[in-house]
Amino acid sequence: MDFKQFQQKYNIQFNNDQLLKQAFMHTSYVNEHRDAGLEDNERLEFLGDAVLELAVSQHLFRHYPDMSEGELTKFRANIVCEPSLEQFSRTLNLGEYLLLGKGEEASGGRERPAILADAFEGLMGAIYLDQGFKKALAFLQEYVFPSIEPGAFSHVMDYKSKLQELVQKDHQSVSYKIIDEIGPDHNRQFVASVSLNGTKIGTGIGKSKKEAEQEAAKEGLKEVSKP
Known part of the structure; x- marks a missing residue:
């Protein structure tokens, strides 16, 4: 290179x-x-x-x-x-x-x-x-x-931000943790969990840590949105 x-x-x-x-x-x-x-x-x-x-x-x-x-x-x-x-x-x-x-x-x-x-x-x-x-x-x-200008990145779905916005109204705390790595080096995937006030509310898998956290947040959103 x-x-x-x-x-x-x-x-x-x-x-x-x-x-x-x-x-x-x-x-x-x-x-x-x-x-x-x-x-x-x-x-x-x-x-x-x-x-x-x-x-x-x-x-x-x-x-x-x-x-x-x-x-x-x-x-x-x-x-x-x-x-x-x-x-x-x-x-x-x-x-x-x-x-x-x-x-x-x-x-x-x-x-x-x-x-x-x-x-x-x-x-x-x-x-x-x-x-x-x-x-x-x-x-x-x-x-x-x-x-960078308003609207240029509006297509991006940021589940982590959406979850944070939802729970901060009640002054609750969200945390993420990489709990596992799976697959060979050339196709490694990460497993992340998201917790609300210390209680796990979702897990996600992705080809990067960020992607795994986004997937976990997506699951977490479904959990906290339940009646």
Whole structure:
């Protein structure tokens, strides 16, 4: 993979090229190169998710002064979710830079929505670690924020936000937990549970942790909506 070309294309120069490479390194690739001492992009995804939350929150706060807190929360949730992150990833052609195991490659992993979304988050985490929040924000302002406007992401069904909105009226607490991982590395699935005030109200399965949590929230919504 030509990561120098990536840096030239997007006008960003990494101090630590390994961080950029790690942002695109899927767990299936690491598993096939166990002796190389590599680390997959999952920890960078975790960090990138937080960077995105803050950056998008700041953007929406400054550009939509007439929106209420609830409207801002819903708008942000529709942007920082797997379908939207996949869309950003495809726009930036991140799929061509992915480092995948042979099995994942053969099964179409380069086009898998969850992997593309994770790569975008991994990239944001890598930029933040290497360049700081200011550079991460500048990257988003250049390549992502121009596509953000009310209605642009209204097609995204965010069950987690809907569940949160429903229960917060009664000051109740919602929490999520990944309770299992199933399947081979090239077709791994996650199992998530959602609890209301400590009581489990739903479970869900997905090809990413986010997708599993969304499916769990979907089940949870059905449970709390019962008469």
